[in-house]
């Protein structure tokens with residue numbers, strides 16, 4: 691197993707529900723190391739840039755409206771096998787299909803408003819971390 695970094699976002703619905711602490715508690719209890727963190731309120735253009743890979747999907751307009759509808763917390767996490775482990779902790783995209791104990795099962799309210807983002811592969815993690823954080827903001 692390799693030491694990996696992954697990008698996570700507590701989406702506007704998570705910040706609105708006051709579960710920032712619950713999410714960070716879950717990261718800490720599973721020994722993810724937070725190596726960068728900030729709060730942002732994205733513009734529509736910034737949300738579209740982040741989710742550019744989904745630009746042809748029918749939910750792209752709604753997703754990017756949602757992502758710029760309120761404050762978000764963005765973090766880079768470091769751990770062994772971090773990308774897959776974070777995806778497991780998040781649960782399925784659709785909370786109706788998420789396993790008990792996952793963050794989406796606990797807090798998500800719909801397939802769109804599913805409280806958290808996590809990178810899905812090493813290449814996307816590298817792009818997503820560099821989208822939000824400069825070198826000096828990552829405390830390795």
Ligand code: IDP
Nearest residue numbers: 744749753782783801802803804806807808810
């Ligand atoms: P992921 O966040 O589990 O990786 P993706 O397929 O990458 O899921 O989709 C990105 C985000 O787009 C999801 O987290 C969710 O907020 C939204 N989304 C995905 N599928 C749908 C859909 O069918 N309808 C509405 N929103 C969706």
Ligand code: MG
Nearest residue numbers: 807808809810
């Ligand atoms: Mg994804």
